[in-house]
Amino acid sequence: MRFTLRQMQVFVEIARSENVSRAAEALALSQSAASAALAELESQFDQQLFDRAGKRLRLNEQGSLLLAHAVELLDRAEEIDALLRGERGLGNLRVGATLTIGNYLLPLIVSNFLQAHPESRVRLQVHNTATIAAMLLRHEIDLGLVEGQVVDAALEVEPWVEDELVVFCAPGHALAKGGQVGLDAIAHQPWILRERGSGTRETFDQALRHWPGGIVPRLELEHTEAVKRAVESGLGLGCLSRLALRDAFRRGSLVPVDTPQLDLRRYFYFVWHRGKYHSRVIRRFLEDCRAFTGGARRSDQIPLPPVP
Known part of the structure; x- marks a missing residue:
């Protein structure tokens, strides 16, 4: 050669x-x-x-x-x-994840992985879907785990586990009383949403695509926890994954709003470059991810330790 x-x-x-x-x-x-x-x-x-x-x-x-x-x-x-060199370990891994996955699932998956394979190193970066896709195209990471749709001929996408967004509000909000709420009741409310480019925002916008004029958010934020805090303070309605809201709903600091007219279902996905060689460490990590969510129909049904 x-x-x-x-x-x-x-x-x-x-x-x-x-x-x-x-x-x-x-x-x-x-x-x-x-x-x-x-x-x-x-x-x-x-x-x-x-x-x-x-x-x-x-x-x-x-x-x-x-x-x-x-x-x-x-x-x-x-x-x-x-x-x-006589090494028998799996090697190192560079993973990119979107915020809901990176904050609520991957810390536990990576912890279990590293305990089983202490010789390995995992570099985890958390960004929105658009950024993760761009990093994969530049071969800056080996594997992406995302919440949004990725459409690029150079990237291969595999569904992982179903997820669902939910509209939510503060306990003192007028819509916190319960019962089904129509689009006309929520469309003109102030909204606190994730930024464009995030999978969460993409799913929300897609669900409201037929609403005349769309939704103009009062505040756009790049972090899930920031959206939750803003809604808790009474600034408006939010829309995030049920997985991210599970403990807040349990504590009663936030309340779900039943919106049957909105289809807020989506998937979490594995994404990699179509030409990417799946080394032993990538194959094992994917197996661990699938095993971690095995048996759960939806992301918020995955058994996780509660957050106080």
Whole structure:
């Protein structure tokens, strides 16, 4: 072969960062060494892999075709290296999750995983669905667990467990008295919602797509707990996963609002790059996730320790 693993490492890191200096820093190389590795790779095969715009390098069509194969090659090489060193562990994992999953499910799943495999390391990043999808496309994470729809030919999506959003309010709100509530009663209420780009907001907007004029939120927040606190203070109605609200409903600090006209059902999903090699650590982590939610029809039925 006329290429080296070091050249592939440099190529992948530049593709992720779109900058030679940042790639060199990530690989503990000098900038000149990283530049030379890329230049030699392109020269050997007479192929330009990036479009240059000043210091920014963006993958061209040929580079995009190569990237998934290069990442897979490096993943397999890392497993071979571990075996040659006599290591019997699964390896390390980079996971991205959306807020409901990342705050309420993954801490327990990751804790159980690391107790069973203490030699492994898990790097967990929590963002909204749009950000997780973008990170997968750049190969910055190995696996995504998201609440929103992901539609991209480069990404593979697998349903995990059903989830449902619920409209809720403070105990002193006029709609807290119980009984079914129609769209006309809630549409003109002040709303506290998640930001656009989140799976929760996407499901809410989709459920109200036929309502004339839509909903104009009073406040948009990037964190589930912030939405809950704002609604508790009486600022308006909210809409979040039942999983995130289970303990607040149990305590009575928040109250569900019955809205039968709204279809707020959705799924949690596993997402990965279609060209991603499923190493042993990825396969085992997926098995643990499925086992953790096994037997639960919906996310709020998963047995979890209550939060005081």
